Amino acid sequence: MQNQKILFSGVFLLAIIVLTPLGFSASLGDDWSSIKSSLSSGEKADTLVVSLSHVNDAHLIYTNNFKLAAYEVDSESDILIEAAFDDIIKNHTSEDSGMVSLNRQVIDKTIYKIAYMKMELAVEKNSADDFITWYSVLDKKFKVSEKDYESNNWIAEIESTQSTLSSNGPAILEELLEIFKLKTIEELEEAIAALEEGDVKSAKKFTYEGLYYYRTLHPAVEEKLGTETANELLHEMEEAIEVTMSGNISSEMKFKIEHIASEVELIIREYEGGDTSEIGLALSGIKDRLNLVEGEYFDAVSDGQIIDQGEYDETVIFLSKAKSIFDSVKPSLMELSESDTVSLETHFIEMDLIVSSIDKPNKISILVGKSLNNIASFENFIGGATEIDIxxxxxxxxxxxxxxxxxxxxxxSQLAFDLVSEAYLDNYEFVEGPLGEVDPELMTKIETDMREDLRNMIKNGESFDSVDAQIDMILMDLDTAQKIVPEFGTIAMMVLAVAIISIVAITSKSKFSIIQRF
Structure with a gap:
């Protein structure tokens, strides 16, 4: 039986190879676009027969052009896509148009991951032609060639001199990962904005998009932060979908998604290796949203006209959020650099005027560039090397x-959760290395007890006594750790000029209540 299965798989893959055209009349980016448009046409069709015909067309394009690649680099992606196609057929049959649209997102975004992983493989195999072929999918989606990305220069160099793939390929992949990172944050923020308006349908779409954008970023997060942390982020993105599908009132959903978004952004900052202090997180948040403003506005406006209302609305959302973050830390920024603070605030005012008057996108790009320079200046002011005893x-x-x-x-509960997060991210992480050298088991135990178990207990609303007992246990283990950690003297690190640890932002965050169980 096992041999029969192997034989069947081999024949199946051979059939795909035979069915796959040896030369593409269009790019793989066009093939991806055809899948998307066929599925969209299926949603708009008047009859079930026509809808299913469009779905079958899309499935055939996937089978002929992407399925073998999925088998090669990520079989899980093929499973997800095939399941989504099956579900779409069922959704059409049961007239569940909402789920048809959501399952289309699964197919759409999962193909991005296949393309990205094929590009990674092309770099490994030093195949410039394959790299460029699969790059066309992400170029088509994100309109990279139409925007001011360094990737455009790098791709041109690869096309003219294929040997540059070894240096340019990884740089392009890194720039694309930055897009997926921004998209992960963006979709949650859009879901929050939709729920603010009571638009649950759009919020569902945004959370689906966020999860499947993140799936492309997930391996990189796993490589850098480990499987446990990467899966924690994955769980948060999955939980966001569960929230929007829960049937609760939109205000409750918004509240929960806001909390999820803050957790996701914290892990993203950890992945970036950036400063996770109050000001560090704020500057990163402003930077990401300004990059989104530039990208969304480029797609939204042309010749003084709004050509995509959705992208324009998103521009307004991200600009407003960036300004809100700036306002929340403005006093601290003034202490670092009054001139940069005033300059950045002026840029916000000017960008708001440009967006309101539907002025040229290049003006936004210029101001975003100037604003990023201000942020870089703040980051330079954020501190010098300070000796801190472990x-x-x-x-x-x-x-x-x-x-x-x-x-x-x-x-x-919100403040308690954030204080525990700060204890781990801003403090325990600097203890882990020295402790791990003398007692790796204790190091791992404290990490799990604090970051995973304690935070989950608070999030789940466990009893006061249970949380107290968990904290007391951690404190006892920390006392043991402090006695055995070698006296290295001091650790050099970058800290804020204004303080080692700041909880100003935490105490000003929006708070939520969790029903306690006794």
Whole structure:
């Protein structure tokens, strides 16, 4: 039986190869676009027969041009796509147009991952032709060739001198990953904005898009932060879908998605290796949203006219959010650089005027560039090399966890959760290395107890006594750790000029209440 299965798989793949055209009359980007348009036509068709005909057309294009590639680089993607095609047929049959649209997102975005992984493989095999062929999918989607991306120059060099693939290929892949990172953040923010308007249908679409954009980024996060953290981010994105599908009122959904978005952004910042302090997170958040403003506005406006209302609305959302983040940390930014703060605020005013008057996209690009220069200046001001004794981190963790205990008993679950997050991200991570060298098991235990178990207990609303007991156990383990960590003296690190640890942002964040179970 096993031999029969192997034989069948071999024949099946051979059939795909035979069916696949040896030369493409159109690019793979065009093939991806044809799948998308066929599925969209199926949604708009008047009869079930016509709808299913369009779905079959899309499936044939997938089978002929992408299925073998999926088998080669990521069989899970093929499983997801085939399941989505099956579900779309069922959805059409049951007249569930909402799920038809959502399953189309699964197919659409999963093909991006296949294309990206084929590009990675092309770099490994030093195949410039394959790299360019699969790049066409992501170029078609993100309109890279129409925008001011470095990838355009790098691709041109590969086309003229194929040996440059070894240096240019990884750089292009990195720039594309940045797009997927931004999209992961973007879709959650759009879901929040949709729920603000009571538009649950759009919120569902955005959370689906966010999850399947993230799937392309997931391997990179896993490589850098480990499987556990990457899966935590994946779970957050999946949970966002569950929230929008829950049937709760939109205000409750919005509240939960906001919390998920903050968790996702925190892990993204950790993935970037950036500063996760209050100001560091704020500057990264402003930077990402300004990049989104530039991209969305480019697609939204042409010749003084709005050509895509959806992209224009998203421009307004991201610009507003960037300004909101700026306002929340403006006093701290003034302490770092008054001139850069005033300059950045002026740029926000000018960008708002440009967007309101539907002025030229290049004006936004110029102001975004100037704003990013201001942000770079702030990042330079954020601190110098400061010598900090390692035991200061133990003291800070102790304080934060005890404050979390008090906050939780006072009913402020959000503050308790954020204090625990700060204890881990801004403090324990600097202890992990030295502790891991002398007692790796204890290091892992404290990490799991604090980052995973304790935060989940707070999130799930467990009893005060249970949370207290968990914190007390962690504090006892930290006391043990402090006694065995070698006295390295000091650790050099970059810190804020204004403070080692700041909880100003945490205490000003929106708070939520969780029903306690006793």
């Amino acid at each position: 035991f200061q981190y133990f003291d800070e963790i102790d304080r934060l966890l005890n404050d979390a205990k008090t906050s939780y008993r006072n009913g402020d």
